[in-house]
Amino acid sequence: xxxxxxxKKAVTKQLKDLSCxxxxxxxxxxxxxxxxxxxxxxxxxxxxxxxxxxxNTTTALQSMNLTNIKKAGGNCWVIDExxxxxxxxxxxxxx
Numbered sequence: 001x002x003x004x005x006x007x008k009k010a011v012t013k014q015l016k017d018l019s020c021x022x023x024x025x026x027x028x029x030x031x032x033x034x035x036x037x038x039x040x041x042x043x044x045x046x047x048x049x050x051x052x053x054x055x056n057t058t059t060a061l062q063s064m065n066l067t068n069i070k071k072a073g074g075n076c077w078v079i080d081e082x083x084x085x086x087x088x089x090x091x092x093x094x095x
Contacts, residue, residue, distance in 0.1 A: 003054050004051055004053040007051045011051060011087050015091070018091055018092070020041065021041045023039060024039075034064060035048075036050040036065065042094065045094045046069075047077075048076040048077075050079070053080055
């Protein structure tokens, strides 16, 4: 399992435990590039999560999408192996 896959696994476990609706958007072909790895909803609130590992950072396109989500009133985070345990708190404390 890749380091990023481990981050995604830790994130999705918490999302399942919270009974969140979530999915992994398809970005190839007809999909939209730069969309966060995980998109979902919890108690009527939209969220998106970009997963990173090994000190990697978002691309310009990913950063643009995260900024647009925030501008539209959504919640979004970049989660890595150091912050993966915070997802439950982030989700339950969304505005």
